[in-house]
Amino acid sequence: MTDIPKQTLSELINNIKTKKISSEEATKAFIDRSEKSRKLNAYITDSFDRAIKKAKQFDQNPNFDLKLPGIPIAVKDLFCTKDIKTTAGSKILNNFIPTYESTVTQNIWNEGAILLGKLNCDEFAMGSSNETSYFGNVQSPIDENLVPGGSSGGSASALAANLTPVTIGTDTGGSIRQPASFTGTVGLKPTYGSCSRYGIVAFASSLDQAGPMSQNVKDCAILNEVISSYDEKDSTSVDFKRGKYSVELSKNIKGKKIGIPKEYRVDGMPKEIEELWQKGINFAKDCGAEIIDISLPHTTYALPTYYIVAPAEASSNLARYDGVKYGFRSKGDNLIDMYEKTRSEGFGSEVQRRIMIGTYVLSSGYYDAYYLKAQKVRNLIKNDFDEAYKKVDAILTPSTPSSAFKIGEKKDDPVSMYLNDIFTVPVNLAGLPGISIPAGHDKKGYPLGLQIIGKAFDEQNILNIAYSMEEKINFKNKIADWWIK
Ligand code: GLN
Numbered sequence: 096m097t098d099i100p101k102q103t104l105s106e107l108i109n110n111i112k113t114k115k116i117s118s119e120e121a122t123k124a125f126i127d128r129s130e131k132s133r134k135l136n137a138y139i140t141d142s143f144d145r146a147i148k149k150a151k152q153f154d155q156n157p158n159f160d161l162k163l164p165g166i167p168i169a170v171k172d173l174f175c176t177k178d179i180k181t182t183a184g185s186k187i188l189n190n191f192i193p194t195y196e197s198t199v200t201q202n203i204w205n206e207g208a209i210l211l212g213k214l215n216c217d218e219f220a221m222g223s224s225n226e227t228s229y230f231g232n233v234q235s236p237i238d239e240n241l242v243p244g245g246s247s248g249g250s251a252s253a254l255a256a257n258l259t260p261v262t263i264g265t266d267t268g269g270s271i272r273q274p275a276s277f278t279g280t281v282g283l284k285p286t287y288g289s290c291s292r293y294g295i296v297a298f299a300s301s302l303d304q305a306g307p308m309s310q311n312v313k314d315c316a317i318l319n320e321v322i323s324s325y326d327e328k329d330s331t332s333v334d335f336k337r338g339k340y341s342v343e344l345s346k347n348i349k350g351k352k353i354g355i356p357k358e359y360r361v362d363g364m365p366k367e368i369e370e371l372w373q374k375g376i377n378f379a380k381d382c383g384a385e386i387i388d389i390s391l392p393h394t395t396y397a398l399p400t401y402y403i404v405a406p407a408e409a410s411s412n413l414a415r416y417d418g419v420k421y422g423f424r425s426k427g428d429n430l431i432d433m434y435e436k437t438r439s440e441g442f443g444s445e446v447q448r449r450i451m452i453g454t455y456v457l458s459s460g461y462y463d464a465y466y467l468k469a470q471k472v473r474n475l476i477k478n479d480f481d482e483a484y485k486k487v488d489a490i491l492t493p494s495t496p497s498s499a500f501k502i503g504e505k506k507d508d509p510v511s512m513y514l515n516d517i518f519t520v521p522v523n524l525a526g527l528p529g530i531s532i533p534a535g536h537d538k539k540g541y542p543l544g545l546q547i548i549g550k551a552f553d554e555q556n557i558l559n560i561a562y563s564m565e566e567k568i569n570f571k572n573k574i575a576d577w578w579i580k
Contacts, residue, residue, distance in 0.1 A: 233252045244276065244278065
């Protein structure tokens with residue numbers, strides 16, 4: 096039997112169901128590896144003692160009909176977990192212990208999973224490298240000098256390092272798909288409205304979505320089936336018939352029409368990314384898909400649009416952190432002084448930058464010129480996809496314009512950092528599902544990902560395409576365990 100932490104989610108489920116291993120053994124194995132992997136800084140808070148207790152309880156009274164029977168899982172620290180500290184990677188929530196549970200995590204525990212702990216992330220999920228966290232940056236298990244991507248960087252690092260069999264992240268502009276691409280793992284951003292946002296620390300409410308991250312497509316389907324649910328507690332939750340994603344997973348994609356958008360050939364894109372994309376096109380053809388050239392003419396406006404809409408919503412969402420209701424409070428001479436000090440000491444510089452941009456674009460006199468204009472462009476971007484989907488069933492693009500970069504390399508250059516999201520943000524602006532699958536390595540041996548974008552609520556279709564391509568690609572992650580103590 097493979098080392099427990101190196102088993103895939105479906106292997107683990109199988110081994111627990113057939114009593115080859117107990118939940119306690121599995122939980123202890125992941126805890127042991129996590130303890131030895133502190134160097135990665137993947138965890139903000141661990142709940143190891145509680146996890147062992149829960150695993151023992153499961154073993155005493157097992158229910159093997161559950162979808163995640165006794166499976167230990169660590170999650171991004173953006174999901175509120177009842178009675179367990181939830182920080183969103185920020186000093187301002189450093190002492191916040193929620194009294195309620197997010198719907199997505201509740202769905203996971205309802206299916207028998209056990210919380211291992213809360214994983215590091217960029218502050219309020221703002222970032223592409225996990226360097227904006229108040230709790231320090233996360234290292235990539237691929238190479239100690241590399242960022243794991245962001246904002247779900249702790250999730251990606253923990254997953255790639257086998258500290259958790261699967262994990263969940265959130266994706267506002269690429270924060271699941273980009274770190275998945277950087278670490279050779281699979282990440283799915285579901286259609287907006289398919290996973291509840293209830294209990295997820297809000298960044299930009301019209302873009303935020305939770306989603307699964309995994310070692311392979313099948314595990315991704317299993318987890319998506321668990322987390323995707325209609326929820327009355329989220330007014331943007333959509334009541335559609337959710338598929339049995341893992342059961343209906345199929346490699347037969349014969350005749351599927353896959354679009355290749357010419358606007359994604361951006362200037363200065365490394366040759367390796369171009370080659371990877373071509374390789375992906377060939378694999379898709381090998382799988383029986385038909386390749387069709389398409390145009391998404393407003394793609395170039397997606398990034399500037401995102402960097403108006405997202406900060407605007409963030410500035411409004413983050414107004415609630417005032418030192419009164421919850422979280423960190425600074426001493427002040429009077430109420431206004433207390434607000435000011437709390438917010439300037441409690442938020443990091445990237446968050447403050449976004450609040451300033453957001454407040455500016457929403458302010459009287461600039462609202463029409465920026466925010467309203469951005470909303471109109473957002474509509475055009477969505478219309479591009481609607482047009483394209485009259486001709487194709489899915490769209491194939493690279494996930495990111497480069498492989499993982501070095502820690503510190505882009506930290507002081509926000510624009511170059513923002514450029515990372517160029518292929519992922521259009522998907523959030525249009526509310527569509529997108530999956531990143533590992534598809535190759537660059538010449539330094541760093542992973543590269545391909546993105547498959549689907550029609551709204553068509554997760555099954557992109558999972559099937561990913562599943563079928565995954566077999567052809569046969570990707571092997573190059574991880575050397577350098578960080579293990
Ligand atoms: N990197 C993007 C940003 O900084 C996306 C973040 C996300 O998806 N949460 O806003």
